[in-house]
Amino acid sequence: MATSAHLHLSDEKQTLDSKASDRDCATTETSASDKTCTISISGGLGNQMLQYAAGRALSIHHDCSLQLDLKFYSSKRHRSYELDAFPIQAHRSIKPSFFSQILSKIQSESKHVPTYQEQSKRFDPAFFNTEPPVKIRGYFFSEKYFSPYADQIRTELTPPIPPDQPARDMAIRLKECVSTSLHVRRGDYVTNANARQRFWSCTSEYFEAAIERLPTDSTVFVFSDDIEWAKQNIRSSRTTVYVNDELKQAGSPETGLRDLWLMTHAKSHIIANSSFSWWGAWLANSEANLTIAPKKWFNDPEIDDSDIVPSSWHRI
CATH class of the missing domain: 3.40.50 (Rossmann fold)
Known part of the structure; x- marks a missing residue:
């Protein structure tokens, strides 16, 4: 991504850099919104691992990025987010600023991101047909949601060696x-x-x-x-x-x-x-x-x- 031009650069150089920066930012935003699976993370350690595993499997299946929605932990003080201890392949959604909330509202009005909601404790074969961008909600308590990528999931969710x-x-x-x-x-x-x-x-x-x-x-x-x-x-x-x-x-x-x-x-x-x-x-x-x-x-x-x-x- 192009950096901001220094004040001593010519106006023409500043204009070129500005256009390049705008173009790069637009590309980043488009790829993030079009190719992202966002899964809601909640509960204790075991549930967090199940949700991550399902979301990660879907992201591998569609070759897209995975985002973890951690809003649950902003209000549930008796639970804490623990997946940072693992070598997971995902980025966390952060608490949005006031400006970001307004921008998100405007974007959501122009482009609807569908939600996949788990309906039962049975495995849903249609899960892997869910195309990104998508928001995913549920517990996904079955290895069938991630067994096609079991080796990779085991690598990413193997607990760290205790220090003592x-x-x-x-x-x-x-x-x-x-x-x-x-x-x-x-x-x-x-x-x-x-x-x-x-x-x-x-x-x-x-x-x-x-x-x-x-x-x-x-x-x-x-x-x-x-x-x-x-x-x-x-x-x-x-x-x-x-x-x-x-x-x-x-x-x-x-x-x-x-x-x-x-x-x-x-x-x-x-x-x-x-x-x-x-x-x-x-x-x-x-x-x-x-x-x-x-x-x-x-x-x-x-x-x-x-x-x-x-x-x-x-x-x-």
Whole structure:
């Protein structure tokens, strides 16, 4: 793009530079508006990863740029945007200035950008027929939205290595034994009335039945936002490590990114009905592993969740 001419340049040179600058700016604006997929990002880490993966797959499919709409986080203080920790290929939309809002309104009146809104929990094959420019909204909880580009998605959404040695040592333990990650999600599934009404809360019976399906020489590594509940309510017939407890005692900072990174080192997985542990299993991508997921995901029996869990996983 041409730079502004210095004051000492001739009027003719300034005019030529100005015209070149206007032409370059127009080209940039046209390509951005005509070839951009904009996806709304919301929720916690697992949901953010699902939304990014779907948007990224669509942008690869159409060879266009991807923009992340982060307006959700301007009002939801209990959630934070976390994808900056990953080597993602997207640019963020920033809070617009007053002038930009006016300009955007004028442009939207002259050119309508369509919106693709997810309609159900089932995979929609028509998703990849959505042409840019487009705004995308939904959760896209199925690997079918990005499985054609699975290797690239895994590369871009592999969690960063934790900086502390205790976490790295735990990863070595996971890799050196017949390891299974077991994730217990409590949190808002128990304390938030809306979440409690919508989502089934995995029972101790589910986790115990899943553990019984593991090889007898397995070591179960338990991850949870309520590790005390897991210790008191899940009877394990296998060697068990309570990861959050051990790492807390070792002084390792507890973060979702750390736990997700550790989960990817396990050979098998017992997940909760949670996008967080879903990603821990999916990113591991071990051909020989066993992944067990709950048969029940939502409390509402009318919700069809058959596309949430990959066909190679076992639901009980």
